[in-house]
Amino acid sequence: MFSRFKKQPSAAGEASPAFSISVLIAISALCFSSIIQASDIVGARVWRAPDNTRLVLDLNGAVEHSILTLQSPDRIVVDIKNGRLATASTLSSLQLSESPIKNIRYANKDKHDLRIVLDLKEKVKPRSFLLKADGELKDRLVIDLYDEGNGKRAVKTQQAKQSSGSRDIVVAIDAGHGGEDPGALGPNNLREKHVVLAIAKELEALLKKQPGYRPYLTRTGDYYIGLGQRPALARKQQADIFISIHADAFTNPQANGASVFALSQGGSSSTMAKYLAKTENRADLVGGVTLADHDDMLAGVLLDLSMTANRDASTKVGSKVLSNMGGVARLHSKRVGYAGFAVLKSADIPSILVETGFISNPGEASKLRTKSYQRKMAKAIYQGVDGYFQKYPPAGSLIAANKAGGSKRYTVVSGDTLSAIAHRYNVSQGALKSANNISGSQIRVGQRLTIPSS
Structure with a gap:
């Protein structure tokens, strides 16, 4: 490189000092520019x-x-x-x-x-x-x-139906973050993306055991999906409800408590709700979404005008979930919060965002990393969802058919008791025992119970 530059004589037959310095400065600048651009x-x-x-x-x-x-x-x-x-x-x-x-x-x-x-x-x-x-x-x-094409792992739309002709209620379960985006970070390198996927899979397992439901996971492994793609996947599955699962983080490690949010078209219901929505909405910057992806979100954004009815449904199911979570964890708020969470912008599907606790809080983080607590949290979400659909079953669903017939079917899961099931469905223990020919109080996981009309 230096050999390309030759000394030029001045009028006196010598190189001009000013010119030599200028050349050296120019060469140095070129070299430095080459270094910083690499x-x-x-x-x-x-x-x-x-x-x-x-x-x-x-x-x-x-x-x-x-x-x-x-x-x-x-x-x-x-x-x-x-x-x-x-x-x-x-x-x-x-x-x-x-x-x-x-x-x-x-x-x-x-x-x-x-x-x-x-x-x-x-x-x-x-x-x-x-x-x-x-x-x-x-x-x-x-x-x-x-x-190319659908690929071996491509998602297929399913329309599950029972042999009776009644359809399953489709529950879309969205584990937040994933892949490039670890979400919130807790003590000892605990990552939100792993915790919420574990809870999502526990919830999926519970719903699979219960007749009348078909769970669908938006992500099944450690990879990222754009915020706009998540409700779009739920819509493709013709989901009846969309549940996005997360774990809070805050600058103050003392912040604690679980919470449930629905979409707000205006302001946030609290300062914390606004902070969390801003944090969660940055996921696309971290997870890696290009502006080209936003074209796929257009249909969802245009549906915002019809959010009113589904906001009411979202609030009702959110309240059921929140009430059941209160039996497992301390609640940050006893009411459903509202904020502009981008992942909830699906006007045709009731949608909630569940914050399972503060992963930035050492005490809650230690619980969230355990399998037993993840199962308890999943069960609380499941009970809230089931409680809502038992009261407001979609037309044509198996649960709606059972309700019209005067009785329901329930599959016992771990931790259930006869008294808890009776209280949940507003029937007496005696009626529950009589309908299922149970003499004592023992029930087993996987047992199918007939729930008599209240």
């Missing part, structure tokens, strides 16, 4: 979702990149301008077995650039975008590889 890839992760695979590259600065699809063999080529790989293990240590990526290769391109080649096992549709540094998160290059 960006290292300092980390990488792979996330597998039902219909796509996400490759995330952590960078120590913004980059320019291009992406190209090639065939024979199938591969994706990613060129990063002035890019460098911090260490070889950054890419070689990635677990690719569940992804469509067979192998990752890399090499220098045109001396200054980095070329990364993704050798593929199957055809995919790639998309890439950049995320700016945000808080503790670095700049990131996100590469999404979408399965």
Whole structure:
């Protein structure tokens, strides 16, 4: 580089000192500019979702990149301008077995650039975008590889029906955060995304055991789904209710208590509700959603005008859930709160957001990490949902048919007692025993009980 510059003589036959200094300054500036524009890839992760695979590259600065699809063999080529790989293990240590990526290769391109080649096992549709540094998160290059067609793990719409012709009530269970977005962080590296997924799966298991319900998880593993996509998935399943499960965090570790929220089209019901909504609504910035995804949310946003009826239903089911959670945890508020949670913007589905506790509170965090407490919390949510639908069953559902017939069916779950079931359905223990030919007070998990009309 320096050899390109030659000393020019002055009128006196010597190099001009001023010109020499200017050249040195210019050369130094060029060298420094080259250094600061180079960006290292300092980390990488792979996330597998039902219909796509996400490759995330952590960078120590913004980059320019291009992406190209090639065939024979199938591969994706990613060129990063002035890019460098911090260490070889950054890419070689990635677990690719569940992804469509067979192998990752890399090499220098045109001396200054980095070329990364993704050798593929199957055809995919790639998309890439950049995320700016945000808080503790670095700049990131996100590469999404979408399965062609429906893919092996593609979600299929189901319309479950009983043999009687009555349909199941579809409960969409949304475990918040996931993948790139860990959610709130608690003591000893406890992550909200893992806690809420565990509770969601416990709730799913309870609903599966109860005739008349079909649970649907918006995410089944550790990957991120955009805030607008979550209610859209529930809508595709023709869900009767949407429940988004979270765990609070606050700057003050003393903050505690579980709570339930519904969507507010105006202001928030409290300062805490406003704070939580603002925190949760930033998930797309952390989890990685490009502006192109917002087109898919348009239909949901246009439905906001019809929110009034479903807000009433959301409040009713939220109150039932909150009441049952009060038997398991301290409540932050005894009333359903309201705030502008983006994930609740589905006008055609009653929707609630359940905050299971403050993961930033050491005492509540220690409970939330245990399987037993996760089951208790799931059961409280389940009992609230079931209590609501027993009172307001959707037309054509099995529960509506049972209610019209004067009796209901209930499957015993862990922790149930005859007295609790009788109280829940507003019948006497004697009537409950008589309807099921029970002489004592013993019942077993999985036992089917007939609930007589009250």
